[in-house]
Amino acid sequence: MSGAGSWSLGEQDYHRITGHLNDLLRESNARCAMLVDRTGQLLANAGEQLQFDPTSFASLTAADFSANDQLAKMIGEPEFASLFHQGEKESMYLADVGRRVILVVLFDQRTTVGLVRLRVKQAVGDLSKVFDAMFQRGGRGDQAARPFLEGADDEIDKLFGD
């Protein structure tokens, strides 16, 4: 592979994913859940409306997870499959999904880390199945296998004023 390549998220997969996130929130009583890919892009979120910039949050989440991955390797662990950040009122639980994406759950005193951890485990299993199936189809979601912007050269030139 010469570069990182590309992949796509189709609408059906998106709805499956948000369905699992909503199930997780209902069962864990957490505030909101997000899925972020390993390069720091926000794929989906569910629950309470976010009071912060989700794009920045997603990039920091991926960096946090990547840095911890390296720390794990330094102490002889293949990875830290989950991370827990405890705040006074708000806390975060992060879990790896199939080495491809990160599930982030924000919760407060209305629930416990034990319950969140338990429900996240179930959600990680469900989400892994969605992503495995998606990547088996070539990471192209519900779409065809041709290059996404095929034939759009003129439109790209126009976008950049050429």
Added chain:
Amino acid sequence: MSMINYASREINCKLVYYGPGLGGKTTNLEHIYGKVQPDMRGKMVSLATETERTLFFDFLPVDLGTVRGFKTRFHLYTVPGQVYYNASRKLILKGVDGIVFVADSQIERMEANLESMQNLYDNMAQYGYDLTKIPFVVQYNKRDLPNAAPIKDLQGALNPGWPVEDAAKYRENPDPYHPGELLTYQVDGNWIERAPYFESVAVSGDGVFDTLKAVAKLVLKSLS
């Protein structure tokens, strides 16, 4: 790794500004942040030391317009330039779609430029990425300084070109940004390709958007 989200109708791409310490990577992003309309960009995040040296990365999301009805969102990252931050630097390259190498034009920084370029090749190779095959542009920054090296010398040292492997590309390819110059050309019977380059003065913004537009265009064309 560019991600096409059919649900939100967005194309998300990751661009990384690489180069030696104090070369102007963060300044590039700061200029873009200051000039782009607030509704077309997100917040700029900087993980820096108390002396404002980049510790982990700077991050700035920017929308550059719409193609095929999809919003093009570019996530701009810088890396820490200082040599001993290599572990962090490598992490930022994960899933990169396009690279801008910000070189410091000052003659005294030539060694640091070369070391950083070599480090970029090495870190990319460890991910299995080939710098000669992904969107890549070189920016020669600080062109206003009296001790700036001539472009010819910088190009010779940092962007000497690589052999073209694909026979379909054995033809002269003019440099769209420098009339009269070529990006693909023949030397002693061998075909050579170079990365596009730009001159800049990032503190005043000269050349900053030309660089960004060139690499963003190459990334979108790689999807076409």
